[in-house]
Amino acid sequence: MVKYHEGLVASDLQHHLIEALNGYHGHDIFSRQTGLVIFNKSFLRNFQVLEATDYSCHPFLRLHYLIFGGEILSINPDGEVFSKLSLRNEIELNSDNIREFLLFYFQTYTFEHEHLNIFESIDEVPYNLPPPNNTLKYLTEAFRPIAVYNTSTGFICDLSVIHSGDLLWLTVEADFNGLLRITNKQLIASDLKIRNFMFE
Numbered sequence: 001m002v003k004y005h006e007g008l009v010a011s012d013l014q015h016h017l018i019e020a021l022n023g024y025h026g027h028d029i030f031s032r033q034t035g036l037v038i039f040n041k042s043f044l045r046n047f048q049v050l051e052a053t054d055y056s057c058h059p060f061l062r063l064h065y066l067i068f069g070g071e072i073l074s075i076n077p078d079g080e081v082f083s084k085l086s087l088r089n090e091i092e093l094n095s096d097n098i099r100e101f102l103l104f105y106f107q108t109y110t111f112e113h114e115h116l117n118i119f120e121s122i123d124e125v126p127y128n129l130p131p132p133n134n135t136l137k138y139l140t141e142a143f144r145p146i147a148v149y150n151t152s153t154g155f156i157c158d159l160s161v162i163h164s165g166d167l168l169w170l171t172v173e174a175d176f177n178g179l180l181r182i183t184n185k186q187l188i189a190s191d192l193k194i195r196n197f198m199f200e
Contacts, residue, residue, distance in 0.1 A: 003048055004067075009036035021052060021065070024072045031056050038067075041104060042097040043178065045090050047073070064108065079109045082178055091178030098155050098174060099146050105180065106161065116161045116170075120145040125162065129193035139167065142188045166190045 009017060014036050022028045033056040039049040047066040054061040066073040066081060073081050082105060085091050093101055106116045119125055122140045131139065147158040154175040161168050171184035 003040075003046075004038050006038050006040045006048075009038060017050065017067075018052075020070070020072060024065075024074070029061075030054050041100065043091055043093055043101040043104075044085075045092055047085065047090060049075075075108050077109060079105070079180075082180075086175070086178040089177060093154065093174060093176050093178055095148070095150065095155075098148050098157070101174070101178065102146060102157060102159065102172070106159075116163050116168075118146065118159050118161050119143065120160070125192070127193055131192065135189070139189060139192075142167065144169065160188075162192070165192045167192060 004013070014034075017036055018030045018032075018034055021030050030052055031054060034052055034054045037051045037053075039051065041049055044066070047068040050065045050067045050072075052063050052065065064075040066075060066085070073084070075081055082091065091101075103118055106118050109116060120143070122136070122143050125139075130136065142160075144158060144160045149156045151173075154173065157172045157174060159170045159172060161170055166187060167189040169184075169186040169188055170182055173181045173183050
Protein backbone atom coordinates (compact mmCIF):
# COMPACT_ATOMS: atom_id res chain seq x y z
CA MET A 1 0.00 0.00 0.00
CA VAL A 2 1.36 3.43 -0.95
CA LYS A 3 2.37 5.74 1.90
CA TYR A 4 1.60 9.45 2.03
CA HIS A 5 4.30 11.99 1.24
CA GLU A 6 6.10 13.26 4.32
CA GLY A 7 5.54 16.89 5.31
CA LEU A 8 2.66 19.36 5.18
CA VAL A 9 -0.48 17.70 3.80
CA ALA A 10 -1.81 19.12 0.52
CA SER A 11 -5.30 20.66 0.55
CA ASP A 12 -7.01 17.88 -1.44
CA LEU A 13 -5.70 15.17 0.88
CA GLN A 14 -6.26 17.35 3.94
CA HIS A 15 -10.04 17.36 3.45
CA HIS A 16 -10.06 13.55 3.18
CA LEU A 17 -7.92 13.05 6.30
CA ILE A 18 -9.92 15.54 8.40
CA GLU A 19 -13.11 13.67 7.50
CA ALA A 20 -11.40 10.40 8.46
CA LEU A 21 -10.21 11.81 11.81
CA ASN A 22 -13.63 13.22 12.65
CA GLY A 23 -15.16 9.87 11.74
CA TYR A 24 -12.65 8.13 13.99
CA HIS A 25 -13.68 10.33 16.94
CA GLY A 26 -17.39 10.13 16.11
CA HIS A 27 -17.83 13.91 15.95
CA ASP A 28 -16.27 16.96 14.30
CA ILE A 29 -13.19 17.54 16.40
CA PHE A 30 -11.21 19.15 13.54
CA SER A 31 -12.16 21.90 11.08
CA ARG A 32 -10.89 23.56 7.90
CA GLN A 33 -8.50 25.51 10.11
CA THR A 34 -6.69 22.32 11.02
CA GLY A 35 -3.11 21.90 9.85
CA LEU A 36 -1.91 18.37 9.09
CA VAL A 37 1.69 17.17 8.91
CA ILE A 38 2.91 13.62 8.18
CA PHE A 39 6.15 12.23 9.59
CA ASN A 40 8.01 9.04 8.77
CA LYS A 41 9.68 7.12 11.58
CA SER A 42 12.36 4.57 10.78
CA PHE A 43 11.15 2.15 13.47
CA LEU A 44 7.65 1.88 11.96
CA ARG A 45 7.27 -0.77 9.26
CA ASN A 46 4.10 0.59 7.64
CA PHE A 47 2.49 3.27 9.78
CA GLN A 48 3.22 6.99 9.59
CA VAL A 49 2.75 9.70 12.23
CA LEU A 50 0.01 12.25 11.54
CA GLU A 51 0.07 15.48 13.53
CA ALA A 52 -3.22 17.42 13.55
CA THR A 53 -3.31 20.98 14.90
CA ASP A 54 -6.61 22.88 15.04
CA TYR A 55 -5.94 26.62 15.30
CA SER A 56 -9.64 27.54 15.61
CA CYS A 57 -9.56 27.07 19.39
CA HIS A 58 -7.43 28.71 22.09
CA PRO A 59 -5.16 27.28 23.17
CA PHE A 60 -4.85 25.36 19.93
CA LEU A 61 -5.56 21.63 19.92
CA ARG A 62 -2.78 19.29 18.79
CA LEU A 63 -3.18 15.52 18.62
CA HIS A 64 -1.07 12.75 17.10
CA TYR A 65 -2.07 9.58 15.29
CA LEU A 66 -0.58 6.61 13.51
CA ILE A 67 -2.03 6.02 10.05
CA PHE A 68 -1.69 3.31 7.43
CA GLY A 69 -4.08 3.04 4.53
CA GLY A 70 -7.53 3.55 6.02
CA GLU A 71 -6.50 2.65 9.58
CA ILE A 72 -6.14 5.33 12.26
CA LEU A 73 -4.67 4.76 15.73
CA SER A 74 -4.60 7.52 18.33
CA ILE A 75 -1.32 8.02 20.19
CA ASN A 76 -2.57 8.07 23.78
CA PRO A 77 -0.35 8.79 26.80
CA ASP A 78 -0.67 5.26 28.20
CA GLY A 79 1.68 3.75 25.59
CA GLU A 80 -0.97 1.17 24.65
CA VAL A 81 -0.77 1.90 20.93
CA PHE A 82 2.89 0.90 20.85
CA SER A 83 2.10 -2.36 22.63
CA LYS A 84 -0.55 -3.09 19.99
CA LEU A 85 1.86 -2.36 17.16
CA SER A 86 4.50 -4.55 18.79
CA LEU A 87 2.12 -7.50 18.90
CA ARG A 88 1.32 -6.89 15.22
CA ASN A 89 5.03 -6.84 14.35
CA GLU A 90 4.72 -3.25 13.10
CA ILE A 91 7.76 -1.96 15.06
CA GLU A 92 11.30 -2.94 14.16
CA LEU A 93 14.11 -1.71 16.39
CA ASN A 94 17.81 -1.85 15.61
CA SER A 95 20.97 -0.10 16.77
CA ASP A 96 20.36 2.71 14.27
CA ASN A 97 16.81 3.66 15.33
CA ILE A 98 16.52 2.69 19.02
CA ARG A 99 17.41 6.23 20.14
CA GLU A 100 14.78 7.74 17.82
CA PHE A 101 12.18 5.32 19.20
CA LEU A 102 13.00 6.10 22.84
CA LEU A 103 12.74 9.86 22.27
CA PHE A 104 9.41 9.49 20.47
CA TYR A 105 7.95 7.00 22.92
CA PHE A 106 8.69 9.03 26.03
CA GLN A 107 7.49 12.26 24.41
CA THR A 108 4.07 10.66 24.08
CA TYR A 109 3.97 8.56 27.28
CA THR A 110 2.88 9.70 30.75
CA PHE A 111 3.89 8.17 34.08
CA GLU A 112 1.74 9.02 37.12
CA HIS A 113 -0.07 11.65 34.99
CA GLU A 114 3.14 13.46 33.97
CA HIS A 115 5.34 13.17 30.90
CA LEU A 116 8.74 11.49 31.09
CA ASN A 117 10.96 13.66 28.91
CA ILE A 118 14.43 12.55 27.88
CA PHE A 119 17.23 15.11 27.98
CA GLU A 120 20.83 14.50 26.98
CA SER A 121 22.28 17.80 28.18
CA ILE A 122 21.53 20.15 31.04
CA ASP A 123 21.34 22.90 28.41
CA GLU A 124 18.15 21.34 26.99
CA VAL A 125 16.16 21.65 30.23
CA PRO A 126 13.52 24.45 30.04
CA TYR A 127 13.86 26.03 33.48
CA ASN A 128 11.27 28.44 34.78
CA LEU A 129 13.81 29.48 37.39
CA PRO A 130 17.49 28.52 36.96
CA PRO A 131 18.87 26.56 39.92
CA PRO A 132 21.73 27.88 42.08
CA ASN A 133 25.22 27.46 40.62
CA ASN A 134 26.14 24.59 42.94
CA THR A 135 22.95 22.74 41.98
CA LEU A 136 23.56 23.44 38.29
CA LYS A 137 27.09 22.04 38.59
CA TYR A 138 25.72 18.88 40.21
CA LEU A 139 23.03 18.48 37.55
CA THR A 140 25.55 18.98 34.75
CA GLU A 141 27.73 16.20 36.15
CA ALA A 142 24.71 13.95 36.81
CA PHE A 143 23.21 14.15 33.34
CA ARG A 144 23.84 11.15 31.11
CA PRO A 145 23.28 10.94 27.36
CA ILE A 146 21.29 7.95 26.14
CA ALA A 147 23.42 4.82 26.45
CA VAL A 148 22.33 1.69 24.57
CA TYR A 149 23.67 -1.83 25.08
CA ASN A 150 22.83 -4.75 22.78
CA THR A 151 21.37 -7.97 24.17
CA SER A 152 20.23 -11.19 22.52
CA THR A 153 16.58 -10.05 22.65
CA GLY A 154 16.95 -6.29 22.11
CA PHE A 155 18.54 -3.49 24.10
CA ILE A 156 19.22 -2.19 27.60
CA CYS A 157 19.08 1.61 27.70
CA ASP A 158 20.18 4.11 30.36
CA LEU A 159 18.37 7.46 30.25
CA SER A 160 18.23 10.80 32.05
CA VAL A 161 14.62 11.99 32.23
CA ILE A 162 12.66 14.82 33.80
CA HIS A 163 9.38 13.85 35.46
CA SER A 164 7.25 16.40 37.29
CA GLY A 165 10.30 18.54 38.13
CA ASP A 166 12.45 15.57 39.18
CA LEU A 167 15.63 14.37 37.45
CA LEU A 168 15.68 10.57 37.23
CA TRP A 169 18.01 7.93 35.89
CA LEU A 170 16.05 5.16 34.18
CA THR A 171 17.08 1.76 32.94
CA VAL A 172 14.79 0.52 30.18
CA GLU A 173 14.72 -2.86 28.45
CA ALA A 174 13.52 -2.78 24.83
CA ASP A 175 12.71 -5.82 22.70
CA PHE A 176 13.39 -5.75 18.97
CA ASN A 177 9.62 -5.48 18.40
CA GLY A 178 9.28 -2.33 20.52
CA LEU A 179 8.04 -3.64 23.88
CA LEU A 180 9.53 -1.51 26.68
CA ARG A 181 9.96 -2.20 30.39
CA ILE A 182 11.32 0.24 32.98
CA THR A 183 13.51 -1.98 35.15
CA ASN A 184 15.18 0.61 37.37
CA LYS A 185 14.41 4.17 38.48
CA GLN A 186 16.71 6.37 40.58
CA LEU A 187 15.95 9.90 41.81
CA ILE A 188 18.88 12.27 41.26
CA ALA A 189 17.37 15.70 41.99
CA SER A 190 13.90 16.95 42.89
CA ASP A 191 11.76 20.09 42.79
CA LEU A 192 13.40 21.60 39.73
CA LYS A 193 11.51 24.62 38.42
CA ILE A 194 10.64 23.39 34.91
CA ARG A 195 8.33 24.96 32.34
CA ASN A 196 5.43 22.96 31.02
CA PHE A 197 6.15 21.80 27.49
CA MET A 198 4.30 19.74 24.94
CA PHE A 199 5.07 16.98 22.51
CA GLU A 200 6.38 18.37 19.24
